[in-house]
Amino acid sequence: MSEGRARIAASILNSDLANLAREVRRAERAGADRIHLDVMDAHFVPNLTFGAGTIKALRPVTRRPFDAHLMIDEPGRYLDDYLEAGCDSITVHVEVAEPIEPTLRRIRRAGRAAGLALRPATPLAALEPYRGLLDIVLVMTVEPGFGGQQFMVDVAAAKILPARDLFAGRPWGGEVHVDGGVNRETAELVGGLGADVLVAGTALFTRGRDPAREVRLMRALADEGYAQQRNEGRPPIPRDATCRFVRLPRAIAERLAGEIEAAGVPVVVLRGDGSINPDGVRDHDLLVPRTTEAWLVERFGPARDAALAEAEAWRADLLGRGVDRSRDHPDQPEDPARPAAEEAGGSPPARRR
Ligand code: DX5
Ligand code: ZN
Numbered sequence: 001m002s003e004g005r006a007r008i009a010a011s012i013l014n015s016d017l018a019n020l021a022r023e024v025r026r027a028e029r030a031g032a033d034r035i036h037l038d039v040m041d042a043h044f045v046p047n048l049t050f051g052a053g054t055i056k057a058l059r060p061v062t063r064r065p066f067d068a069h070l071m072i073d074e075p076g077r078y079l080d081d082y083l084e085a086g087c088d089s090i091t092v093h094v095e096v097a098e099p100i101e102p103t104l105r106r107i108r109r110a111g112r113a114a115g116l117a118l119r120p121a122t123p124l125a126a127l128e129p130y131r132g133l134l135d136i137v138l139v140m141t142v143e144p145g146f147g148g149q150q151f152m153v154d155v156a157a158a159k160i161l162p163a164r165d166l167f168a169g170r171p172w173g174g175e176v177h178v179d180g181g182v183n184r185e186t187a188e189l190v191g192g193l194g195a196d197v198l199v200a201g202t203a204l205f206t207r208g209r210d211p212a213r214e215v216r217l218m219r220a221l222a223d224e225g226y227a228q229q230r231n232e233g234r235p236p237i238p239r240d241a242t243c244r245f246v247r248l249p250r251a252i253a254e255r256l257a258g259e260i261e262a263a264g265v266p267v268v269v270l271r272g273d274g275s276i277n278p279d280g281v282r283d284h285d286l287l288v289p290r291t292t293e294a295w296l297v298e299r300f301g302p303a304r305d306a307a308l309a310e311a312e313a314w315r316a317d318l319l320g321r322g323v324d325r326s327r328d329h330p331d332q333p334e335d336p337a338r339p340a341a342e343e344a345g346g347s348p349p350a351r352r353r
Contacts, residue, residue, distance in 0.1 A: 002031065002033050002219070002239075002240065003219075003238055004219050004220070004222075004223045004235075004236065004238055004239070005191075005196075005222075005223050005226055005236035005237065005238060005239050006187075006191055006195070006196065006197070006198060006218070006219050006222035006223050006226070006239075007033040007034065007196060007197045007198070007219075007239065008031070008032050008033055008034075008197075008198050008200060008215050008218055008219055009032065009033065009034040009035065009036040009067050009177070009197050009198070009199045009200070010027035010030070010032035010034070010035055010036060010200065010201070010204050010205075010211075010215075011036040011037075011038055011069075011147065011179070011199050011200060011201035011204075012024060012027065012035065012036070012037065012038075012201070012205070013038040013049060013146075013147045013201050014147035014148060014201040014202050014205050014206075015027075015201075015204075015205040016205075020050075020054065020058060021057075021058060021061045023205065024058055024061045024062055024064075025061060025062065026211060027064075027204065027211065028062045028064050029212070030204065030211035030212040030214070030215050031212055031215040031216065032064065032204070032211075032215055033064065033065070033197075034064055034065045034066070034067045034088075034197070035058075035062065035064050035065070035066050035067065036067045036069060036179070036199045036201075037050075037055055037066060037067065037068045037069060037087070038069050038071065038147075038201075039051055039052075039055075039068060039069065039070045039071060039072060039082075040071045040072070040144075040145065041071070041072040041073060043072070043073045044071045044072050044073045044093065044095075044096065044144075045071045045144050045145035046145050047145045047146060051078075051081070052078065052081035052082050052084070052085040053081075053085075055068065055082065055085040055086070055087065056084070056085035056086065059085060059086035065088035065089065066085075066086060066087045066088050066089075067087070067088065067089045067091070067177075067197075067199075068082050068087040068089065068090045068091065069091050069117060069138065069179065069199075070082070070090065070091065070092045070093070071093060071117075071144050071145070072092075072096075073096055073097065073098070074096070074098055075090075075092035075093075075096060075098065075103055076098045076099070076102060076103040076106075077098070079103055079106055079107065083106075083107070083110045083112065087112060088112055088113065089112055089113035089114075089115060089135065089136055090107045090112055090113070090114065090115065091114075091115030091116065091117050091136055091138045091177070092104075092115070092116065092117070093116070093117045093118070093119070093144070094116045094117065094118055094122060094126045094127060094130075095118075095119055095122055095126075100116070100130060101129075101130065101133065104116070104130060104133040104134070105133065108133070108135075113135035113136055113175075114133060114134060114135050114136065115134065115135060115136025115137065115138055115177070116130055116134055116136070116137060116138070117137075117138035117139075117140060117144075117179070118137075118138070118139060118140060118159070119140055119143065119144060120140055120141065120142070120143060120152055120155045124159055124162055124163060124166075127163075127166055128166075131166055134166060134167075134174070135173055135174060135175065136174075136175050136176075136177055136197075137163045137166055137167075137175075137176050137177070138177040138178075138179055138199075139155070139156065139159045139160050139163055139176065139177065139178050139179070139195075140155075140179055140180050141155050141156050141178055141179065141180040141181055141182070141186075141190075142179075142180030142181050143180075144180075147201040147202050148201070148202045149180060149181055150181055151180065151181025151182065151183075151185075151186045152180070152181070153186075153189070156178065156186075156189060156190055156193060157189075157193070160176055160178060160190060160193035160194060160195050161193045161194050163176045164176055164194050170264060171263065171264055171265050171292045171295040171296070171299070172264055172265045172266065172289055172291065172292045173264065175196040175197055176194060176195050176196050176197070177195070177196065177197040177198075177199060178190045178195045178197070178198055178199065179199035180199070182198045182199060182200045182203065182218070183200060183202070183203035183214070183218065184203065184214060184217045184218055184221060187217070187218040187219075187221040187222045187225070188221040188222065188224055188225035189225060190222060190225070191221060191222025191223055191224065191225030191226045191229075192225030192226060192228060192229030192230065193225075193229070194226065194230055195222065196239075198218055198219075198222055200214070200218060203218065223235065223236055237290050237291050238290070239289075239291065240289075241289070241290040241291075242268070242287045242288060242289055242290060243287070243288060243290045243293055244272075244285045244286065244287055245260075245267075245286040245287070245288045245293070245296055245300075245304065246285075246286050246304045246307065246308065247272050247274050247283045247284070247285050247286075248283055248284060248286070248307055248308065248311050249277050249279075249281070249283055249284070249311050249314060249315075250269075250271075250281055250283075250284045252307050252310055252311050252314070253269050253283070253284040253285075253286055253307075254269055254284070255307075256286065256300070256303060256304070256307050257269050257286050259300070259303065260286070260288070260296065260300055263299065263300075265288055265289070265292045265295075265296065266288070266289065267286050267287065267288055268286075268287040268288075269284050269285070269286055269287075270284060270285050270287060271283075271284055271285075272284060272285040275326075276326040276327075277315060277318075277326060278315055278318035278319050278323050278324045278325060278326055279318060279323070279325060280325035280326060283311075
């Protein structure tokens with residue numbers, strides 16, 4: 001699990017194409033959070049790379065999320081192949097002639113994260129019709145088709161921050177990815193513009209470069225940029241950090257967790273190490289991403305207080321009726337580390353399968 005806020009996706013386009021499995025392992029060992037898969041059909045872009053078959057063959061090589069970037073004319077026609085190949089997020093281009101909405105809905109229905117990418121010349125407004133259907137906005141800072149191109153500062157400055165607005169009102173999930181010419185020289189700029197995921201190819205796979213060092217540098221510089229430009233100099237909240245929103249008896253905890261999840265925030269409910277209730281079961285903790293805490297307090301503060309009061313009344317009622325099994329059998333707390341990390345923060349904002 002990575003520290004910090006920014007995530008690094010390794011684009012294997014400019015790696016050793018004759019040894020893709022080895023290169024995917026190398027990216028994972030270097031600390032890349034995701035594997036970025038550039039699929040090109042020689043129509044949408046003037047280059048031909050690999051397809052669903054290659055991705056499917058690479059899937060068993062790593063558990064790192066597969067982030068597919070489809071630069072093809074007909075993503076809807078071939079979508080099932082990429083879903084079946086095991087992609088965790090699928091980003092298609094808004095400029096394709098095919099209808100886009102059905103494709104985004106199919107990606108989400110399959111429990112994956114749906115994204116739209118824009119060429120440098122395409123205005124952000126082109127994404128407006130799909131606002132509610134997006135988990136990822138991918139801002140291209142080079143003309144799609146090749147790795148190793150020059151980063152377009154003006155495009156980054158014009159699009160990355162406003163792209164966040166497409167996720168306005170959403171407490172969790174919704175990522176802005178930046179792709180093309182991203183490296184240690186440009187990481188601070190894109191971090192300062194609020195980019196969540198930095199896609200990097202040449203920066204990692206250039207001969208003589210230490211990819212682990214590049215990953216660390218880009219992540220640190222992006223978070224430094226975010227701290228300076230977006231967070232009054234304070235380090236950003238780590239993306240995978242979780243916190244306890246409330247501790248309640250199980251039934252009340254699960255009900256409130258359901259309400260919070262319905263509002264779009266993932267919750268992990270775990271038996272805590274607090275007091276044992278008169279029914280013999282310990283209170284349960286609601287663990288949530290720390291980045292959502294302020295929003296949750298505002299939106300679910302009253303519901304939390306009501307649940308705490310309900311819990312008090314429930315305990316008093318049981319004790320009043322002479323029911324007290326709190327000493328009968330020690331109910332062991334659950335390890336908060338394991339599921340929380342898996343569920344509440346690490347992977348793309350994919351829909352639960
Ligand atoms: C270009 C691709 C990018 C590219 C990034 O069309 O979408 O993902 O591989 O490579 P660099 O980091 O070298 O620009
Ligand atoms: Zn890409």
